Amino acid sequence: MNTLGLHAMVATADGDADAIRHAAKVASRSGYGLLELPILDPWALDTDAARDAAQTEGLELACSLGLSTETDISSQDPECVDAGVELLTRAVEVTALLGGRWLCGVLASALGKYPGPPTLAGWRNSIAAMRQVAAHAAEREVRLGLEVVNRYESNLVTTVADAHEYLAAVGSDRLWIHVDTYHALIEETSMRDAVERAGDRLGYVHVGQNDRGALDSGTVDLDGFLGVLVETGYAGPITFEGFSRATADPELADTLAIWRSTWTDGETLAAEANAYLRGRLARHAVGT
Ligand code: MN
Numbered sequence: 530m531n532t533l534g535l536h537a538m539v540a541t542a543d544g545d546a547d548a549i550r551h552a553a554k555v556a557s558r559s560g561y562g563l564l565e566l567p568i569l570d571p572w573a574l575d576t577d578a579a580r581d582a583a584q585t586e587g588l589e590l591a592c593s594l595g596l597s598t599e600t601d602i603s604s605q606d607p608e609c610v611d612a613g614v615e616l617l618t619r620a621v622e623v624t625a626l627l628g629g630r631w632l633c634g635v636l637a638s639a640l641g642k643y644p645g646p647p648t649l650a651g652w653r654n655s656i657a658a659m660r661q662v663a664a665h666a667a668e669r670e671v672r673l674g675l676e677v678v679n680r681y682e683s684n685l686v687t688t689v690a691d692a693h694e695y696l697a698a699v700g701s702d703r704l705w706i707h708v709d710t711y712h713a714l715i716e717e718t719s720m721r722d723a724v725e726r727a728g729d730r731l732g733y734v735h736v737g738q739n740d741r742g743a744l745d746s747g748t749v750d751l752d753g754f755l756g757v758l759v760e761t762g763y764a765g766p767i768t769f770e771g772f773s774r775a776t777a778d779p780e781l782a783d784t785l786a787i788w789r790s791t792w793t794d795g796e797t798l799a800a801e802a803n804a805y806l807r808g809r810l811a812r813h814a815v816g817t
Contacts, residue, residue: 530814531758533806534563534591534768536735539795542778544568546578550585557586559799560807565591565768566627567634569781571620580627591631591733591766592624593674595640595682595784602658603638603651603685610654617662625669631766632666633674633707633733635683637695640784643684655685656698663701674707674733677723679715681786688716689726696730705732709770710749714739720754724761734758734767736806741772742791743798744805752809759813767810769802771795 540555541548549566556564564583568574571594583590594616596602602613617636624632634640637655638647659673666673677692686692692706706727710720717723724731736754738747758767774782775790792798 530810531764532562532589532766533560533803534565534766535559535561535799535803536565536567536593536768536770538567538777538781539769539771539799541795542776544573546575546582549575549579550582553582553586553588555796555799556588559796560803561588561769561799563589563591563766563768565593565633565770567594567781568592568620568623569594569597571616571623574623576623576626583627590624590627590629591633591768592620592627592629593632593634593676594620595635596638598639598641601639603647603655605648605650605654610658614658614661617658618665621662621666621669621671624671629671631672631674631733634676635678636662636673637675638683638685640678640682642681645684647685652685656695659695659699659704660701663699663703666703667701671703672732673704675704676707676709676733676735677712677716678709679712682712687712689723692727693730706730707733707735709735709737710751710754711735711737711739711741711770714749720750721757724754724757724763731763732765734763734765735770736767736802737770740789740791741770741787743771744769744802751805755806755809756813756816759810767806769799769806771798771802
């Protein structure tokens with residue numbers, strides 16, 4: 530059985546020690562084995578508190594982030610690229626301090642809508658910067674999950690095919706493809722294609738519905754997606770991600786265009802998502 534993860538923002542909008550302890554409790558009570566902590570500012574995280582909370586609840590930790598315009602490694606401004614390398618290096622360090630195996634998210638560019646397609650210079654900057662980060666990740670035994678996001682959240686890696694091209698250019702075994710069903714719905718030809726095209730470089734998975742709410746209703750064919758994961762022998766983490774205006778950090782909610790409150794009770798949502806994932810994965814496992 531895959532490790533099932535919970536994105537901390539399902540449980541809390543905050544990142545202080547009390548919020549992390551609460552998120553860890555919610556994750557553990559809801560049946561998850563992993564808590565994914567957003568570390569948009571990796572210097573701000575109380576790593577001791579996070580590690581203690583995870584240990585108390587018997588959870589593995591993973592970290593995720595999206596770069597900003599000021600830390601965009603695909604920028605043509607060398608100052609932004611340097612700031613991005615510094616941030617990603619610190620994020621690798623934090624992930625290692627937490628005993629985490631995964632740093633994932635929008636690592637190759639800023640998280641947000643770009644005014645145009647990527648430039649060749651920007652692509653090359655991102656590749657060169659990621660090589661440095663990957664070398665550091667190798668020293669710390671951290672894996673980097675390159676999240677494939679939709680066109681409104683990046684212009685650089687928006688399909689699994691883009692991700693393969695990026696991985697090949699960087700040339701590091703530290704980099705893996707991170708597929709998110711919410712984004713795949715918009716950019717890939719099908720959930721099956723997303724998984725099959727990622728192939729043996731699929732390292733990390735986010736499951737989320739089109740409205741960022743409950744997994745058992747919506748237009749994403751999650752049952753089909755989970756079936757292909759089982760069929761192809763995917764053994765990595767499967768992390769539930771959900772956002773609602775009522776519960777998310779306002780700044781991140783703005784970046785992700787979370788305008789509506791589709792749910793308010795994160796613990797119930799987390800528990801129901803966990804039951805859904807367990808049920809469907811078990812049924813697919815029997816069917817193979
Ligand atoms: Mn995601």
